[in-house]
Amino acid sequence: MTPMSLAAMAASIPDGAMVALPPDNSIPSVALAKALIRRRARGLRLVGVPISGFATDILIGAGCVAEVNTSAVTLGEAGFAPRFSAALKAGTLVVRDATCPAMHTMLQAAEKGVPFMPLRGLIGSDILANRPDWMVIESPFGTGEKITLLPALHPDVAVFHAVMADSAGNVWVGRRRECATIAHASQRSLVTVERVVEGNFLEDERLCPGAINATYISGIAIAERGAQPSALLDEYGFDTDYVMAYARAAKTEAGFAEWCAEHVFDNQAVAAE
Secondary structure, eight states: OOOOHHHHHTTTTTOOOEEEEOEEETTOOOOHHHHHHHHHHOOOOOOOOOOOHHHHHHHHHTEEEEEESSOOOOOGGGOHHHHHHHHHHOOEEEEEEHHHHHHHHHHHHHHHTEEEEEEEEEEEEOOGGGOOOEEEETTTSSOOOOEEEEOOOOOOOEEEEEEEEEETSSEOTTTHHHHHHHHHHEEEEEEEEEEEEESSSGGOTTGGEEOOOOGGGGEEEEOOOTTTTTTTTTBBBBHHHHHHHHOOOOOOSHHHHHHHHHHHHSSSHHHHH
């Protein structure tokens, strides 16, 4: 598979698309999120798997997002996600509240090709009052027990970062299997990688368990350090100072705009595309 440019990858995601993103403790593609901001994407419907973080917040702040379907939006130790919080208070964002198990369950249903899957633990919570698409039924096996059914969730695009891709188009994500789940559940998967290497991961006993088959990969773009400030397995660690500085700057709309000018629209970032 021939790598595409980051700009071309961002251009291939249409306005209004449902885009699935892994959390900050996995391998989100912050590089592609920034490219979507530069493209001035609009109306995106983000799916946090199972929670949302830095990439989601900067996309919201840039006006790219209409809806978020997730169990939380947070910057972890840096506190609340400031632009998400501002959009929520302003009423400019639709939030479909969920739980971590619920997000995984809906995507696993899509992955398995079934229309829904049951899930325990939701009955008795307030969340059901705000999710009319979730249904409580009595067990069909005559036990009298009630259970919640969740519909399959089919994102238009899965977006994540990976350490590497091979010349056959397979990508290696190591133990981050939620990336495989969203790749299987989505119509397309767009992956930024640190590098492309020769060979075939599926023929390597050590690499095969952590690889996603090229069948599920629609496009690859090289973006060195593309997950930062998130950590990337053994490649680099989480940049706490960067996220803390962002959280302080993004408390105000003006501060966020200044941050974007420096970290998203700077000449180096644009030249890299």
